[in-house]
Amino acid sequence: MKFVAVTSCPTGIAHTYMAAENLEQAGKAAGHDVQVETQGSAGTVALSDEVIAAADGVIYAADLEVKGKARFAGKPYIDVGVKKAVHDGPGVIAAAVAAVENAPKAGTAEAAAMAAAAPGPATKVTRDVGFGTRVRQWLMTGVSYMIPFVAAGGILIALGFLFGGDDVVTKLYGGTLNGVTYADTADGVPAIFPTGGNFDLILSQAGFAGILFYLGKVSFFMLVPILSGFIAFAIADRPGLVPGIVGGLLAGLLGAGFLGGLVSGFAAGAVAYYMTRIKVPKGVRGIMPVVVIPLVSVIVVGLFMIFVVGKPIAAATTWLTDWLTGLSGSTAVVLGIILGLMMGFDLGGPINKVAYTFAAAGLTTAIATESTGPQPALQIMAAVMAAGMSPPLGMALATAVRSKLFTQAERDNGLACWLLGASFITEGAIPFAAAHPLRIIPSTMVGSAVTGGLVMLFGNELRAPHGGIFVIALVSKPLLYILAIAIGTVVTAAMTILLMSLDASKTESIAASEDIQEGVAA
């Protein structure tokens, strides 16, 4: 068998090493491989992850708190203290062998439970902390796994715009360009692949830029499922993943956005957590982790998402759309502010989508009628796009100005947000909003409201449904337009920093400690 061991003692110069030598010798004599990490005063040379992964069991011969104990989680272990290892190496080895042999066999429920506790994907969850901190750790676990999807998807979409120029927007989102009418192949990707649509069509219409864009959209589609899945994973370990990811997919399909994903993640985590703790007869225990828990938890979370979350959202969407349509005649600036508040609220979620769809639908009608003179619909489109650009740009600015308030991962995401914001990819701000909803969402709402109001005040018009800075050629009075976005960005960043600084020392220390957990030097 293979064992890993940790030895330590109060002085750290004698017992630590004697115990280590003793365990190695006793192991060798009994035909076992023992690798020891001596946590003594001569410094600790950490066991490699490969060695730990290969080990059948763990021996703690430590009189001090074992450093990095989480690395060994899930393996059978014995805890004997350093003295026992010094005096009776063979006895310790024999006890460790017995511990491994008595450990649950693979395929049983107990083994599955232990495997679920094994390191695998790491969480940010530590034990023995208050409920508020735990909620935060659950959130941050989900967010940390989501961030790479935001970066990959957002940058791919931006690259699509970059290589495709302003034409690619029309070719992807549908419309008429130089007498050719294009179908909308971008909306609803990839869940609703447009009828008759396929990669050949995208390639022939929008070229390689279109394919990049499409890859980005698919990556983006996973954003909410990953957020939801890993929140549930943080709460309930492995059993949480299935209901969490399925619930997150439903949140996406139902148009519930990342806020829906937060709901599904917590719901799935809670369901899975309590299911793993139900006492069941021995005969059933074996099929609990592979059949019963996934099946029941998906049913519970799925029905919850469809009927409790999805139905009200659908109703609210309809109501909001009607309400917006009724507002069309009101003052332009007020409408811009309202649209901005909506764009900044859920950053790609249902309310944001209502505002965007309202604008895009108006754009289609306005272009089709080809009337002359000032066109409110084109102004609304311009306001909506600008208000969707300021949230990620604001995050980028805030992380650049006050980096200490954010974790390393957030600062990296902040860098990507410059590009995402410039490309009108509002979702770039989601990792921030998901991690600190009460501080970020008000900031993005106010910043976007300022942006939307200013655009309506300036009277900018936009003749494209998407594209950010890459369709600036289709914006009237582009300098004023950029000014409006810049002001909104500064407002977003300033309010973010203000709200994040309310408890600055705590926020900084939490960010720093999460960096340490992530292995990032502060």
Added chain:
Amino acid sequence: MTDLITEELVVLDLVASDKVDATRQLAAKLQAAGRVTDLEGFLADVAAREAQMATGMPGGIGLPHARSEHVTVPSLGLARVPAGVDFGAPDGPATLVFLIAAPAGGGSEHLTILAALARRLVRPAFRQTIIDAPDAASVASYVQGEVGGQ
């Protein structure tokens, strides 16, 4: 780097009434060699360590040790005690006593040497060679070669 152990720090036939006496005799050797500045202060540090957990080791070893500010260079005092002296080991009195004196601060270099020494102590061949050595000089050179040689 100064050798961990020299001929002057080895006592071939120590007669001691108890572990405190044995430790004091060895510590006096360290003080005479200029490696310990304050004998009483150092012994207090050793006693404090000893109080945490007896340092009697299996195989007839007593291992009083301390990191102390009264120590100038990492040192090892070594005594053979043919009559044995009790260091609290479950398997009987110690016939070899190793007094490890480590400076309180300092880098990890000397600690690495002490770690190497600690590892050797559990090997029967290491103990037997010391017991069979003809004189103090050969004990010192053997131990120094074992722990400093790597």
